[in-house]
């Protein structure tokens with residue numbers, strides 16, 4: 126069996142990973158796996174608003190530029206993550222007391238500067254991230270509260286102007302299956318397309334619990350494809366209640382395989398990105414105490430059943 130990236134290239138899909146700046150620069154084995162196994166990359170944190178523009182007009186490009194250089198050296202397609210998000214947003218934006226016009230200007234400056242800097246080098250932008258709640262209603266945020274739902278169309282148009290070649294996405298979790306939240310995306314996407322707003326795809330983050338790949342994931346992806354959109358699995362991980370036993374790791378392998386097979390079954394699914402590479406750096410235990418081991422490689426940098434699940438699906 127070849128590497129994941131060789132197999133993915135043969136199938137015409139992307140296999141990506143989220144890469145943390147510290148690990149890319151400070152962990153040679155992590156950096157080696159990133160380049161050897163993955164033909165796409167997302168910066169885990171380095172391209173978020175708080176990392177790039179911690180105070181107004183002051184841009185920190187260090188980690189984002191290093192990430193872009195590493196992706197270029199490794200021949201990886203870049204998913205830019207993320208331009209407009211309520212989280213990891215500096216307080217000068219969230220508590221800035223901006224009027225609608227001012228906030229639109231702030232948003233335009235951020236999107237224009239960031240997407241403009243990397244124009245032509247970013248294949249996909251997660252333009253707006255996590256805009257809906259589980260029941261399909263709008264999530265409150267400084268953007269929604271100040272600008273109403275029009276902030277999404279504004280952000281997409283601003284990103285299109287800054288980088289006309291990037292594919293522009295909306296991205297969220299718990300929208301892999303058909304449910305009120307994915308329905309909200311379906312309705313919004315249809316309405317944006319009707320208005321001629323530049324939207325190219327829907328990113329399904331796919332942060333799963335072991336054994337819980339939605340049964341209707343493929344059908345859900347297909348309904349977005351049928352609207353004329355691309356879809357992508359953008360942040361796959363499968364968390365296990367610790368300690369993980371062999372049976373659970375095997376189940377996780379089946380889940381990884383099923384997710385990749387769902388993507389391969391839908392023509393307009395561009396690929397699968399895993400949210401990290403090795404278990405020890407995952408965000409999961411910090412946010413879900415007692416859960417862990419969510420990624421394809423273990424703490425010894427050895428492939429797990431999750432890795433082989435991806436491999437088997439790609440070898441198809």
Ligand code: G3I
Nearest residue numbers: 143169170206207212213254298330332360400407408412
């Ligand atoms: O930058 C500070 C650093 O200065 C400080 O020394 C360190 C000490 O804890 O914290 C650093 O910030 C952390 C940051 O990651 C960078 O490492 C934050 O505490 C930590 O909360 C943050 O977590 C990130 C999380 O997004 C924040 O919401 C995770 O690494 C990242 O994997 C996670 O990714 C998100 C996607 O962007 C969107 N979808 C969900 C996904 C998982 O939550």
